[in-house]
Amino acid sequence: MRPLLLLDVDGPLNPRSEQPGFVRQVITEGPKTWVVHLNPDHGAELRALAETFDLVWASSWEHGANRLLSPLLGLPQLPTILWPDRTPVAHGSWKTPYVAEWVGDRSFVWVDDGVSEVDVAYFPAAHQVVLPVDGRTGLTPADFAAIRKPFAGNAE
Numbered sequence: 001m002r003p004l005l006l007l008d009v010d011g012p013l014n015p016r017s018e019q020p021g022f023v024r025q026v027i028t029e030g031p032k033t034w035v036v037h038l039n040p041d042h043g044a045e046l047r048a049l050a051e052t053f054d055l056v057w058a059s060s061w062e063h064g065a066n067r068l069l070s071p072l073l074g075l076p077q078l079p080t081i082l083w084p085d086r087t088p089v090a091h092g093s094w095k096t097p098y099v100a101e102w103v104g105d106r107s108f109v110w111v112d113d114g115v116s117e118v119d120v121a122y123f124p125a126a127h128q129v130v131l132p133v134d135g136r137t138g139l140t141p142a143d144f145a146a147i148r149k150p151f152a153g154n155a156e
Helices: 040-049 063-073 096-103 117-122 141-151
Strands: 004-007 023-029 032-038 054-057 108-112 128-132
Touching: 004 040, 004 096, 023 063, 032 040, 032 063, 040 063, 040 141, 096 117, 108 141, 117 128, 128 141
Parallel strands: 004 054, 004 108, 108 128
Antiparallel strands: 023 032
C-alpha cells in the first residue's frame, strides 16, 4: 500500500504572508469570497509526489479544497479527512486524533503549520511522519525534499 501525503492548505499551500512565486487568487462560491496565495510550482510538485503518495486533503477546507483549490493547483479530486469537532486542545493540534483514526497504521507524511513536537511524538512509528511547516512561508524546496526522504524509492 502506498504512503499517504496529508495536506493542510492554510499555511503550507496558502501562506499567511505574501511570498515570491505565489499568485493571489480570489475565489468566490455563492456569497463567500476567499483570497488565497498559491504557488503554481506546488501543483507540479504535488503531481510529481502523486507517483509515490496517495494525496489526501487534511485541511479545514474539507471538501472545499477539492471544489475550489484542486482546479487551481491542477490536482484531481482527493480523498478528504472530515473533522467532526474543531475544539482547540491544550497541547498539540486538534486534528491529531482524527488523523490517527483516519490513517490507522498506514504510512504517511502529514504537512501542517499547526503541528508541534507534541503531534510529532503522537506518531512514534518511523513510517508515520509529521512535518511541521512554517505557515508564514508555505512549503519550501527543503520541505518537499523532507516529504520525499522517508519514502525515497517507494515510487511505483
